[in-house]
Amino acid sequence: MSMRGRLATVLGLFLVAVGLIVWSVATFLSPGVPGGVIDFTKAQAAGQPVNLTIQSVGSIGTGDHPTWVSYLAKNPTTGKWVHDTTWKLPANTVINVTVLQYDSGSPLRNQEWGQVQGTIGDTATLNGANFSVYNSNTGNGVGHTFAVPALNLSVPMVGVSSSATVCGVAPCGTSFAHNTETFSFKTPGPGNYSWQCFVPCGLGYLFGNGGGMSTQNYMGGFLQVVR
């Protein structure tokens, strides 16, 4: 092979290697399929409280992982339940959250998450009754939590009876057994704040933190707080 041919071959292989490295790094760094963003900033006048309605289900029932546990949110514009866990919220605004909890519960791994923290008044309501601490060793236990670590916000989602008819395909209708919890918190300044469940509810995975607990758009996401 001529010198020019050799150089061209070496250059070609070099470019292929660089391309593979760039592709590998980009693939590794990409967050997978984060889903879309639900915009809650336009559903009300500026400065007014925002209503965020979400539901937690024991199994999403559809898609690539139908058995995985998940959160869903109600789109404020269309009123439809959407399987997206990145929510755009206005900064420095009171967010009134309503959670429809359709999953069963159990004792918490860390009872610290049985305490309501970071909400306005450090309280929440469970089916209309105020509470600030829930003992997960009693009753139906706790199914999930809704927590934003950077805001020190954490609210336990009390489980429904495991003997009840549990919803298996989301979105779940209110005819299925569920608990309704409400609480309010105030968003901070602009930024991306991750939220997650602190109950290791990834069934079938080591320590329960795999599957839906380790994949965006199931048991965690972001509060995309904007001006």
Next chain:
Amino acid sequence: MSSENSMKNETNHLRKMTTIWVILSLAADLLFWFWVGPHVPPGTMTSTAKSNQFDFTFLVLFALPVLIGVWVYLGYAIVTWSAKRDNVPEPIGGEVARSNRKAQVSWITITSIVVLFLAGFGTVAVINDHGSGGGEGPNPIWNPGGASKAEAAALTSNASWSPNSNQVLPVQVIAQQWKFTYRYPTFGGFESSELILPVGTTVAFNVTSLDVIHSFWAYQLSVKADANPQVNDVAYTDTKQLGNFTVRCSELCGLWHGSMFNYGKVVSQSDFMNWAKTTESANAANTANLPPFAWTYVPDANGAAGGYYPDGTVTPYSTVEVYGSKQPAS
């Protein structure tokens, strides 16, 4: 005669290089010590931070002359023995390339002394500073006075701490995917998402995990200890200054590892006492639901919040403390 001149020239070169090296090294060391040193991380918020800042500065004082020595030699050689400039023959091969036993012995001796001295210096620093803020495992050998007593008292609910008492304050760091929480056995064993510490106090961090391996890194405190499940990793420091610090997980631990951080505060002893008492009271209802204070915990095996879920079966009950669950069956 020619050989004598050659030797004389070599001596002159060595003298010139040495003079340049001494002047530059002295200037660099003085500049670093007075200008950069006080700003070297991790600062001076704790005894371990201050000690590590000093150690880092001290090591740089040794490293700079070595670095400058290499640079001076290279620079001098390029300027003085450049073949292009003075048509001096290439110094490759021949007499000039032969080994110089004196230079070799000097180099090996000096570098050996420096390395051995630094090894000794590092060892003494670790011992004198009670582990330099690093995790020493469950049985620390370099513990400060009063630490063993305070930690033994913590397990029997007899621990106490009050301002100006010079008592060691044990704080338990509990890592879990993906957040750190903190238990204060001295104040009824309450658990909090906040890490507040009193100034002027020896703190014993007892670090453990409820699931996978994490690492507790309080950067400004210069404290770093791995958080392993069912292991109590102990690290010590003395708080010296008021201020805020950052806690990060420094062990890649899953999806939200990047979000596993929080901010702590070193406050006055009276402020700490007020905070601790207020939080103990406010959290009392939840503290009653926590397991008895222990240095390590195992994940619950009683249900969906349990450890491993191989197709719905549960792991056996453990005889040690089970965190946040029904107590083990007798």
